[in-house]
Amino acid sequence: MTGVSSSTDSVSAREAANVERSLVDASLKLPVLTLFGSALFWLMISTVLGVVSSLKLIWPELLSGCAWFTYGRVWPAYTSTLLYGWAIPAGIGVSLWMAARLCRVAVTRQGWIVIGSMLWNAGVAVGLLMILAGKGTGYAWMEYPPVVAALLFVAWLVVSTWTLVIFAKRRPGHVFIAMWYFLAAVVWFPWLILTGYFGVANATGVVQPIIAAWFGGGMMNLFLAATGIGALYYLVPKVTGKPIVSYNLASAAFWSFALFAGWTGLTTLTGGPVPAWIPTVSIAATIMMIVPVAMMTANFALTMKGNFAMVHGSPTIRFAFFGAAAYALCAVLSLIFCLHSVEKIVQFSMVQTGLNHLMVYGFFSMVMFGAMYYIIPRLVGCEWLSSTFIRWHFWGAAYGMGMAIFSMLIGGLAAGAAWLQPEITKEMAIQAGYPYMVGRAISLILLIPAHMVFGLHFLLMILRMGRPAGEPTLLAHGEEAH
Amino acid sequence: MRTKTFFIGITACFAFSWIGLAVLPNGQLGGLGPQIDEEAGEVFPLDINGLVERGRTVYVSQGCVHCHTQVVRDGFNGGELSRQWGVRRTVPRDYIYGSPALGDTRNGPDLANVGARITDAQWHYQHLYDPRSVFPKSFMPSFRHLFSVKKVTGQISEDAVKVTGKYAPAEGMQVVPSPDAKALVAYLLSLDHSYSLQEAPAKKEEAAK
Numbered sequence: 001m002t003g004v005s006s007s008t009d010s011v012s013a014r015e016a017a018n019v020e021r022s023l024v025d026a027s028l029k030l031p032v033l034t035l036f037g038s039a040l041f042w043l044m045i046s047t048v049l050g051v052v053s054s055l056k057l058i059w060p061e062l063l064s065g066c067a068w069f070t071y072g073r074v075w076p077a078y079t080s081t082l083l084y085g086w087a088i089p090a091g092i093g094v095s096l097w098m099a100a101r102l103c104r105v106a107v108t109r110q111g112w113i114v115i116g117s118m119l120w121n122a123g124v125a126v127g128l129l130m131i132l133a134g135k136g137t138g139y140a141w142m143e144y145p146p147v148v149a150a151l152l153f154v155a156w157l158v159v160s161t162w163t164l165v166i167f168a169k170r171r172p173g174h175v176f177i178a179m180w181y182f183l184a185a186v187v188w189f190p191w192l193i194l195t196g197y198f199g200v201a202n203a204t205g206v207v208q209p210i211i212a213a214w215f216g217g218g219m220m221n222l223f224l225a226a227t228g229i230g231a232l233y234y235l236v237p238k239v240t241g242k243p244i245v246s247y248n249l250a251s252a253a254f255w256s257f258a259l260f261a262g263w264t265g266l267t268t269l270t271g272g273p274v275p276a277w278i279p280t281v282s283i284a285a286t287i288m289m290i291v292p293v294a295m296m297t298a299n300f301a302l303t304m305k306g307n308f309a310m311v312h313g314s315p316t317i318r319f320a321f322f323g324a325a326a327y328a329l330c331a332v333l334s335l336i337f338c339l340h341s342v343e344k345i346v347q348f349s350m351v352q353t354g355l356n357h358l359m360v361y362g363f364f365s366m367v368m369f370g371a372m373y374y375i376i377p378r379l380v381g382c383e384w385l386s387s388t389f390i391r392w393h394f395w396g397a398a399y400g401m402g403m404a405i406f407s408m409l410i411g412g413l414a415a416g417a418a419w420l421q422p423e424i425t426k427e428m429a430i431q432a433g434y435p436y437m438v439g440r441a442i443s444l445i446l447l448i449p450a451h452m453v454f455g456l457h458f459l460l461m462i463l464r465m466g467r468p469a470g471e472p473t474l475l476a477h478g479e480e481a482h
Numbered sequence: 483m484r485t486k487t488f489f490i491g492i493t494a495c496f497a498f499s500w501i502g503l504a505v506l507p508n509g510q511l512g513g514l515g516p517q518i519d520e521e522a523g524e525v526f527p528l529d530i531n532g533l534v535e536r537g538r539t540v541y542v543s544q545g546c547v548h549c550h551t552q553v554v555r556d557g558f559n560g561g562e563l564s565r566q567w568g569v570r571r572t573v574p575r576d577y578i579y580g581s582p583a584l585g586d587t588r589n590g591p592d593l594a595n596v597g598a599r600i601t602d603a604q605w606h607y608q609h610l611y612d613p614r615s616v617f618p619k620s621f622m623p624s625f626r627h628l629f630s631v632k633k634v635t636g637q638i639s640e641d642a643v644k645v646t647g648k649y650a651p652a653e654g655m656q657v658v659p660s661p662d663a664k665a666l667v668a669y670l671l672s673l674d675h676s677y678s679l680q681e682a683p684a685k686k687e688e689a690a691k
Binding site: 281422 | 613
């Protein structure tokens with residue numbers, strides 16, 4: 001084969017790579033779209049539940065006198081559906097697809113992933129009904145009764161084993177940083193469910209809330225964060241067309257993240273009926289988390305350097321950038337709010353709820369939206385129909401959740417400060433948070449149209465009613481690397 | 483880095499926090515029992531009876547825990563003592579019976595010692611049935627679903643709730659608490675950590691010393 005020029009070689013290599021990519025995409029089309037579709041369905045449900053529960057706080061006679069819709073059930077139904085119905089399946093879909101692309105493996109027997117997703121959705125549906133029927137546990141992020149957790153555990157094994165299979169069959173070569181995070185998430189989740197639920201069931205007294213708080217922190221800061229950060233490590237280099245600047249920095253960030261994140265969930269027990277060392281190590285870990293978060297943020301920022309204009313043009317980068325910024329902000333605010341002088345004010349206030357929303361929605365959900373804007377065109381073979389729809393989705397989500405989180409943080413500070421002063425009566429202390437609860441309810445309503453627009457856009461894509469494949473749909477003049 | 487090293491690494495990181503924050507606390511606190519004062523013949527905290535235990539499950543099931551905490555922090559860490567929500571901080575020994583419902587959000591007041599503050603069952607029934615008849619600006623949900631409105635046959639029931647205002651029953655009718663409501667109120671009345679423990683002496687005793 002002498003005489004074949006190197007340029008022909010690279011053209012055929014590029015074609016081979018394209019064929020390989022489309023094989024990978026075709027193999028995961030049905031499972032990933034199933035996961036995304038059901039996740040979006042639960043996102044709608046949880047948005048409505050979130051609006052109803054936040055309205056009930058300012059208008060207590062709404063749906064009043066009905067056990068199934070009392071605030072104490074609608075609220076945990078909202079948070080559980082948001083996490084287990086929307087966030088986690090979206091994360092599984094994104095990480096499965098990204099893992100297959102990174103490892104260059106076309107999946108076989110993908111029917112199992114679909115079955116597993118259905119099982120997962122059944123778990124979420126049963127969990128929702130059981131919470132509304134009064135079977136919730138009362139622990140944050142651990143509301144589902146053990147039988148539902150068992151169902152989710154099995155579903156997780158069925159679905160996420162495929163990430164491990166993909167990794168085992170990977171083509172030889174470099175293992176990307178994103179893959180580390182996805183693998184870690186796959187390993188951590190079943191452990192978390194098992195040790196969390198068995199721990200609470202077998203413990204007595206305050207050990208139960210201690211383990212539940214460890215579980216909640218692990219669910220947020222270890223598992224959910226790992227999936228979202230993994231997606232960022234995939235998207236930022238892909239869309240900008242530049243590799244991650246520093247491998248060593250990324251490696252150091254990963255290991256310090258893995259080491260500290262699991263310890264962060266118990267700051268809320270400060271001063272409570274637990275040995276003082278428990279919240280103390282948790283506060284130390286929350287402070288230490290600044291180290292990996294700073295390293296990651298620096299790495300992303302340096303990779304983006306010179307391409308920040310893409311935030312205007314690329315939907316993926318716009319959502320991902322918002323998510324990355326929210327993650328860094330969440331780490332800084334968690335640090336400030338866990339310091340003793342601030343913690344005593346905000347400990348039992350809306351501030352904690354606000355931080356949770358910053359994590360699950362401001363960071364994780366926004367990164368997932370960005371990833372979906374990147375992945376779905378590659379699965380269905382057409383481009384997003386309307387940049388106006390994407391813009392509505394972004395601004396609705398950013399303003400809606402942004403203002404809701406802002407209301408919770410400020411309202412929590414106001415109410416928390418009022419509770420601390422005994423000369424302020426109980427009635428007045430309760431009222432101190434009221435205007436901010438109104439603000440939160442109004443802001444959350446903004447999310448309904450935003451999510452409906454995205455859901456409609458998704459449906460159009462499934463029906464292949466998008467623009468013809470080729471140039472990606474951008475929000476402004478600009479370009480995206482492929 | 484080899485794959486094996488990687489998997490050992492992530493497993494070890496996870497196990498580290500699990501041992502630290504789940505296994506060790508269980509070892510330290512798992513065997514905690516009541517404080518027995520043989521001279522005075524006193525045992526604290528008091529064991530809970532079946533009705534109170536049922537009330538605790540109603541408390542969790544109705545989601546009370548999403549707006550009410552049961553935690554009294556010391557004066558250094560919080561303002562509960564100065565608000566007279568308790569005479570001392572709460573400690574692990576206070577929660578050895580039943581699953582504690584500590585809660586993490588305070589949209590309403592702390593209930594760790596509500597049984598010491600409000601001793602009248604009738605008040606609780608009225609407040610649960612229509613919170614705004616007691617506190618006009620309250621945004622607590624009403625728990626009317628824990629009561630039934632029945633016709634008065636013969637004498638009025640001794641449990642009947644004296645409801646006035648918007649939700650007052652019609653002439654010849656009465657509002658009767660369900661067994662769940664009775665259990666819930668029994669539980670609320672039982673919430674009282676005013677007794678003194680070695681590790682957390684009640685304030686008034688300290689003053690007497």
